[in-house]
Amino acid sequence: MKTHNIFAFIVLAGGLALVGVLPAAAADRYNFDTEHSQLVLTYNHLGLPTQHARFASFEGSVVFDADDPANSSVEVTIESASVQAISPMLDDELRGGVVFGVTNHPEITFASNEVRQTGAETGLITGDLTIKGVTRPVTLAVTPNFAGEHPLAPHMDWYAGAYYTAFSAHTTILHSDFGIDAYAPLTSDSVTIKIEAELRRQY
Numbered sequence: 011m012k013t014h015n016i017f018a019f020i021v022l023a024g025g026l027a028l029v030g031v032l033p034a035a036a037a038d039r040y041n042f043d044t045e046h047s048q049l050v051l052t053y054n055h056l057g058l059p060t061q062h063a064r065f066a067s068f069e070g071s072v073v074f075d076a077d078d079p080a081n082s083s084v085e086v087t088i089e090s091a092s093v094q095a096i097s098p099m100l101d102d103e104l105r106g107g108v109v110f111g112v113t114n115h116p117e118i119t120f121a122s123n124e125v126r127q128t129g130a131e132t133g134l135i136t137g138d139l140t141i142k143g144v145t146r147p148v149t150l151a152v153t154p155n156f157a158g159e160h161p162l163a164p165h166m167d168w169y170a171g172a173y174y175t176a177f178s179a180h181t182t183i184l185h186s187d188f189g190i191d192a193y194a195p196l197t198s199d200s201v202t203i204k205i206e207a208e209l210r211r212q213y
Contacts (some may be wrong), residue, residue, distance in 0.1 A: 037073055037074065037075045037081075038073070038074050038211050038212075038213065039071060039072070039073050039074075039211070039212045039213055040071065040072040040073075040074065040175060040209035040210060040211050040212065041069075041070070041071050041209060041210055041212055042068070042069060042070055042071075042207060042208070042209055042210075043174070043207075043208040043209060043210050044067075044068065044069065046208040047068075047205075047206060047207040047208055047209075048064060048204075048205070048206045048207075049064060049065045049068055049088065049203070049204075049205055050062055050063070050064045050203070050204045050205075050206075051063045051064070051065075051093075051201055051202070051203060051204075052201070052202040052203075052204065053197060053198050053200070053201045053202070054197070054198040054200075055197055055198075056196050056197060057196075061095070061096065062095075062096075063093055063094060063095040063096075063100075063104065064093070064094050065088050065089070065090075065092050065093055065094075065118075066089075066092040066093075066094055067088070067089040067092035068086060068087065068088040068089065068092070069086070069087055070084065070085055070086030070087060070120075071084075071085055071212075072084050072209060079125055079126075079127055079133070080124070080125055080126065081125075082122075082125040083121075083122050083125070084120070084121070084122040084125070084135060084137065085119075085120070085121050085122070086119065086120040086121075087117055087118075087119050088117065088118040088119070088120075089116065089117065090105070090110045090111075090112045090115060090116055090117060090118050090141075091105055091110075091112040091116065093105060093110060093112075108190075108192040109190055109192060110141070110142060110190075111142050114143075115141075115142045115143055118139075118140065118141050119139075119140045120137050120138070120139050120140075120148075121137050121138050122135050122136065122137035123136060123137050123138065124136040124137070131153060131154055132151070132152065132153060133151075133152045134149055134150065134151060134152065135149065135150045135152060135179070136148070136149045136150075137150075139183070139188075141185075141188040141190070142188055142189055142190060143189075144187070144188040144189050146183070146187050146188060148181050148183055149181060150179045150180065150181045150205070151179065151180055151181065152177055152178070152179045153177060153178045153179070154175070154176070154177050155176040155177055155178060156174065156175060156176040157173075157174070157175045157176075158173065158174070159171070159172065159173060159174070160172045160173075160174045160210075172210055172211070173210070173211040174208055174209065174210055174211070175208075175209050175211070176206075176207060176208045176209070177205075177207055177209075178204075178205065178206055178207075179204075179205040179207070180202060180203060180204045180205065181202075181203050182200055182201065182202045182203070183200075183201055183203065184199045184200060184201070185199060185201050186199050
């Protein structure tokens with residue numbers, strides 16, 4: 011089993027990216043295994059603790075061209091109302107009009123426009139992130155974790171013959187860039203987005 015050098019993905023969101031040397035077909039399509047993928051936001055609260063929130067519902071796909079990674083692409087759609095923080099009260103606040111405004115903006119999207127290999131096991135994916143109707147460019151730093159037949163393939167029929175890849179990715183944005191400036195600078199304007207993803211090859 012060879013480690014991937016793939017670069018595709020998202021992400022945001024998700025990402026949320028890929029990295030690798032894929033067998034056979036020049037272009038392979040992957041979908042998120044959403045039961046084993048996470049999209050997490052990290053920010054500082056009032057100069058006190060670092061806080062975390064996650065999106066529980068998202069979907070997306072990656073098309074990876076093994077012959078030319080620059081021809082790869084990533085698309086991710088996140089259900090903004092699926093945001094979850096540390097308490098129901100904060101969940102409601104995040105879903106409200108001063109933050110994500112989920113009633114009028116039910117989706118957060120990411121679409122790549124450049125996939126670039128930067129090293130044997132690293133890559134950058136640049137694309138357009140849209141939050142609350144505002145679109146800004148973002149760049150994800152990507153590191154591969156796994157590529158090959160799923161480790162549970164010998165034990166579970168669902169994974170028999172399934173080819174998987176896994177990656178970690180991260181980026182940092184300013185939420186004020188997307189028209190979300192409530193509570194800044196008391197709550198940090200800077201938000202780190204972290205993606206831990208498993209993807210299953212479709213073809």
